[in-house]
Amino acid sequence: MSEPGKTKFQIDLRRHLREQEVNDNLTHLICEIAEASKYIINSIRTGDLGVAGTSNLYGEEQLALDVLADRILRKRLDHSRVVANMMSEEMDEIIPVSPDCEGKYSVAFDPLDGSSLVDVNLAVGTIVSIFEGCDLLQQGRNQVAALYVLYGPRTTLVYSVGKGVHEFGMNNLMEFTLLQENICIQPKGNLYSPGGQRNKYTPGTEAFVNHLEERGVKLRYSGGFVPDINQVLLKGKGIFFYPHLKDLPNGKLRLLFELNPMAFLVEQAGGAASTGRQRILDLQPNEIHGRAPVFIGCKEDVALAEEFIAKFESETPAEEKKTSKKKFAG
Ligand code: AFP
Numbered sequence: 001m002s003e004p005g006k007t008k009f010q011i012d013l014r015r016h017l018r019e020q021e022v023n024d025n026l027t028h029l030i031c032e033i034a035e036a037s038k039y040i041i042n043s044i045r046t047g048d049l050g051v052a053g054t055s056n057l058y059g060e061e062q063l064a065l066d067v068l069a070d071r072i073l074r075k076r077l078d079h080s081r082v083v084a085n086m087m088s089e090e091m092d093e094i095i096p097v098s099p100d101c102e103g104k105y106s107v108a109f110d111p112l113d114g115s116s117l118v119d120v121n122l123a124v125g126t127i128v129s130i131f132e133g134c135d136l137l138q139q140g141r142n143q144v145a146a147l148y149v150l151y152g153p154r155t156t157l158v159y160s161v162g163k164g165v166h167e168f169g170m171n172n173l174m175e176f177t178l179l180q181e182n183i184c185i186q187p188k189g190n191l192y193s194p195g196g197q198r199n200k201y202t203p204g205t206e207a208f209v210n211h212l213e214e215r216g217v218k219l220r221y222s223g224g225f226v227p228d229i230n231q232v233l234l235k236g237k238g239i240f241f242y243p244h245l246k247d248l249p250n251g252k253l254r255l256l257f258e259l260n261p262m263a264f265l266v267e268q269a270g271g272a273a274s275t276g277r278q279r280i281l282d283l284q285p286n287e288i289h290g291r292a293p294v295f296i297g298c299k300e301d302v303a304l305a306e307e308f309i310a311k312f313e314s315e316t317p318a319e320e321k322k323t324s325k326k327k328f329a330g
Pocket of ligand 1: 112113114115116117195196223224225226242252253
C-alpha cells in the first residue's frame with residue numbers, strides 16, 4: 001500500500017522494495033547500484049569517449065567509459081557492506097569483497113553494455129545479476145534479483161526480485177520513481193531484433209527468420225542489448241536473438257552478466273529465454289566469461305525458434321554439446 005496522499009507513481013525505489021518486502025541488505029544493495037548509475041550517467045555525458053589504452057579478457061579495447069563505469073560500480077559494491085563477491089565484463093576474475101557469506105550477495109555486472117554506441121549517441125545500459133551468498137557460478141534460475149539501468153533519452157531502471165518486473169524513471173532530482181509495475185510480455189509479438197551476421201546463421205535460425213518476415217514482423221535492432229530488450233519488455237511483444245553462428249557456436253553474449261539477468265527479468269514478465277535448445281536459466285556455468293546463444297522474448301516466438309532449430313538442425317553442434325555439458329567456450 002502506498003503512503004496516504006502519495007500517488008502510487010510517486011513511490012521511489014527504496015519504498016517500492018520495502019513494499020515488495022525485500023530484506024534490508026538486498027534493498028540497500030539495489031539502491032546502491034541505482035545510486036552508482038547517477039555517476040555513470042555523468043561520465044557518459046561528460047566523460048572521455050576515447051580508449052583507455054587497456055584491453056579486457058576478450059582482447060577488446062577498453063573504452064575509457066567502460067573502465068570508468070566499472071570503477072564506479074566496483075567502488076559502490078566494495079563499500080556497500082552487503083557484497084561477498086563481484087565480477088564484471090571488465091574484470092579477468094571474480095573479486096572477493098568479504099569472506100563472510102551470511103546475509104551477503106554476489107553480483108555479476110556489465111557496467112556499460114554497448115559502450116561503443118555512446119560515440120554515435122545511441123542508448124546503452126548497465127546490467128546486474130544478484131545471487132544470495134558467495135557463489136556466482138550458479139544456474140541463473142537461482143538469482144534473487146536482476147536489474148538494468150537504461151541510459152537513453154530518459155534514464156530508467158527496471159528490476160525484479162522474483163515478484164514481477166517494475167520500471168522506474170529518473171526525475172530531475174536524479175531520484176528513481178515508479179513508472180509502471182508488473183510489466184507483462186504477450187505470448188506472440190510483431191517485432192524481432194536479430195543479432196549477428198545473417199550470412200552466418202545456421203539453417204534453423206535462417207528458417208525462423210524467413211518465417212518471421214513472411215508473418216510481416218518488423219525488424220528493430222539497435223546493437224545495444226539493454227535498449228533492445230527494454231523495447232521487447234515495454235512494448236510487451238517481440239523477440240531478440242543473438243544465435244549460434246556458423247563461426248560462433250556459442251554466439252556472442254555472456255551468460256553471467258548479460259543473459260542470466262535479462263532472462264530472469266523476461267521470464268518474470270511472462271516471456272521465455274532459450275539457447276535455441278534449452279532454457280537459459282538452467283545452464284550450469286563452469287567459468288565466469290562463458291557465452292551462450294540466446295532467443296529471448298515472447299514465449300510462443302521463442303518456442304517457435306526452438307522448433308525450427310530442432311527441425312533443421314537435428315544435431316547439436318559438437319561445440320555446443322561440449323559447452324552445455326562441461327564448460328562455456330570463452
Ligand atoms: P559492446 O558492449 O562491445 O558494444 O557489445 C554490445 C553487445 O554485447 C550487446 O549489447 C549487443 O546486443 C551486441 O553486442 C551487438 O553485437 P553486434 O554488434 O555483433 O550486433
